[in-house]
Amino acid sequence: MRFQVLLLGLAILPSLVARCDEHRVPPSPQTPVECTVTKPNGIAAGVEQPAPGSYGNREVSVGPFGLWPDGTVIFKPGGAGFVTRDGSLGMKFGWLRGVSGQLRITGRRLDAEAPPLRAEVPEGYGDRGFQATYIIFPTPGCWEVTGRVGNSSVTFVTKVVKVGDGPTWRRDVP
Numbered sequence: 001m002r003f004q005v006l007l008l009g010l011a012i013l014p015s016l017v018a019r020c021d022e023h024r025v026p027p028s029p030q031t032p033v034e035c036t037v038t039k040p041n042g043i044a045a046g047v048e049q050p051a052p053g054s055y056g057n058r059e060v061s062v063g064p065f066g067l068w069p070d071g072t073v074i075f076k077p078g079g080a081g082f083v084t085r086d087g088s089l090g091m092k093f094g095w096l097r098g099v100s101g102q103l104r105i106t107g108r109r110l111d112a113e114a115p116p117l118r119a120e121v122p123e124g125y126g127d128r129g130f131q132a133t134y135i136i137f138p139t140p141g142c143w144e145v146t147g148r149v150g151n152s153s154v155t156f157v158t159k160v161v162k163v164g165d166g167p168t169w170r171r172d173v174p
Contacts, residue, residue, distance in 0.1 A: 035111060035142030037071025038156035046098030046129065059099045059152030062145075064130070068158060073137075076163035082171040088118070089162060090136040090173065100127040101150040105135060110157065111142040118173070136173055 044051035045061040053066020068074075073091050075081045081091040095103055105119035120134040137143055140162045146155040 035159045037159055040066050045096040055156050056154040060147055060149045060154045061096045062093060062156060063096055065094045072159040072161055074161045075166040077165060079167050081167045082169040083166045084171055084173045088136050088138045089166060090134045093133050093135050095131045095133060095147055097128050097131055097149045099149050099152050103131045104148045107143050107145040109141045110144050114139045
């Protein structure tokens with residue numbers, strides 16, 4: 001008799017589990033995802049002495065001014081940066097190149113779907129050393145950014161936050 005009850009229980013169990021799954025609420029697409037931002041490692045490309053806010057390796061680094069405080073780029077009224085016609089958010093980033101070559105910057109949003117970021121890397125900074133750039137984030141969120149010079153690269157994660165309407169500077173960017 002016990003064996004028959006056990007078999008009946010095993011037969012009913014899958015249907016009970018299936019009914020529970022029907023009523024499970026899927027996670028909200030608005031549920032925030034933690035953004036583990038990159039912390040400075042004090043390495044500046046092509047420089048021997050430590051650079052406290054910088055992050056990178058001896059070939060390429062974001063710096064000399066380094067990463068934004070607490071790894072968060074904040075676009076706020078009266079603050080740095082600009083907003084484009086399509087609502088993207090642009091901010092200046094400095095880089096150092098310890099190897100020769102043109103800096104290329106790519107990036108993707110980690111916490112939601114978004115177009116890839118864009119970057120402006122102006123000419124006139126020579127083949128090595130400091131390179132000023134603008135990184136243009138299509139949306140606020142958690143972003144992975146990679147800078148490449150030749151075969152060398154550095155990747156960091158930063159959080160992008162927009163407060164209110166963002167900075168007052170409006171700029172058209174192709």
